Amino acid sequence: MSKKSRKSRQAKATPAAKGGGKRARPGGASRDRARRKLTMTVAIIAMAAIVIGGVTYGYLRLQRDREPSVIVKDRATVETSKGTFVMELYPTLAPITVANFEKLAKAGFYDGLVWHRVEDWVVQTGDPTGTGRGGSEDNIALEIADGLSNVRGAVGMARGDDPNSANSQFYIVKSDATFLDGDYAVFGLVVEGLDIVDKLATGDTMIKVTVEAGEAPK
Numbered sequence: 487m488s489k490k491s492r493k494s495r496q497a498k499a500t501p502a503a504k505g506g507g508k509r510a511r512p513g514g515a516s517r518d519r520a521r522r523k524l525t526m527t528v529a530i531i532a533m534a535a536i537v538i539g540g541v542t543y544g545y546l547r548l549q550r551d552r553e554p555s556v557i558v559k560d561r562a563t564v565e566t567s568k569g570t571f572v573m574e575l576y577p578t579l580a581p582i583t584v585a586n587f588e589k590l591a592k593a594g595f596y597d598g599l600v601w602h603r604v605e606d607w608v609v610q611t612g613d614p615t616g617t618g619r620g621g622s623e624d625n626i627a628l629e630i631a632d633g634l635s636n637v638r639g640a641v642g643m644a645r646g647d648d649p650n651s652a653n654s655q656f657y658i659v660k661s662d663a664t665f666l667d668g669d670y671a672v673f674g675l676v677v678e679g680l681d682i683v684d685k686l687a688t689g690d691t692m693i694k695v696t697v698e699a700g701e702a703p704k
Contacts, residue, residue, distance in 0.1 A: 559700040560584065562591060562674070566601075567691040571679025573641050575697070579631040580673035583643055583652075586626045587673065588697045590654055595622060596695040604688045607663060610644055611692050612655035622654035634672035636663040639683075641674035658683050 560575040577584040590596060596611070602618050603610035613620040628649040636642060640659050643652035649669070658676060659666075660683060676683055 560588065561698050561700060562587070563696045563698075565693040565695075566682065566686065567693060568685045568687075569679060569682035571676055571682045573674045574677050574700075575641075575674040576631070576634065579634055580629050580671060582626055582629045583671045583673040586624070586653075587656065590622060591695040591697045595654060596692055599692050601686050601688060601690045601692065603657075604686055604690075607661045608657050608659050609683060609686050610655060610657040612644070614654075618655075625651050625653050628652065628669075629671045629673075630668055631672065636666040636670065636672055638662055639676040639680050640672050641676065642666065642670045642672040645670065660684055 557576060558578045560577055562573045562575055564571050564573065575584045575587065577588075595614075599611055599614060600616050601609050601611045602613055602616050610618070625648075626643075628645070634640070636659050638659060638661055640663075642657055642659070644655035644657050645652040652671060657670075
């Protein structure tokens with residue numbers, strides 16, 4: 487074979503790269519294998535991220551199945567002028583806060599109170615004066631429960647500057663507000679009628695709150 491023929495065939499085997507005078511590196515098959523391996527690695531990492539993200543989100547969603555043999559789920563039915571919704575309460579995770587809420591509810595404290603604070607991300611009630619500055623007589627200690635987070639639908643206790651100043655006022659977040667975690671006690675979750683919570687307006691009435699004890703899953 488002549489030198490000219492060899493040069494011609496060599497040129498066809500190693501074409502110049504676009505956009506510059508550099509030639510592509512030989513070993514196309516190796517590159518394809520490496521590319522496929524990289525694609526599979528990326529896919530595996532992406533799947534792992536999705537799984538981990540789902541686990542994390544599940545954790546933030548109050549870990550409702552974290553310890554099924556331990557967690558008790560009481561229920562509070564809240565009848566309002568816009569409709570009725572239901573909250574799960576977690577006495578085994580937040581015993582002080584749930585006990586305080588249930589004591590007030592059973593005494594009829596919440597019946598007839600208004601939702602004095604309504605914003606795009608939160609609603610709040612529990613003040614007999616309707617101003618946001620009142621409450622019940624007894625304050626309770628701040629209780630931060632492991633696994634309970636301020637995600638959409640979470641029910642938590644409002645308080646003043648003193649971390650241990652919560653009494654009767656409670657809030658429900660309409661969108662995730664995890665920046666509150668660690669500073670405000672979450673003790674429940676709206677499990678039915680969250681659309682009713684979304685419809686509440688300032689001055690709407692909390693007609694009646696009824697609580698019923700739950701049992702630990704068997």
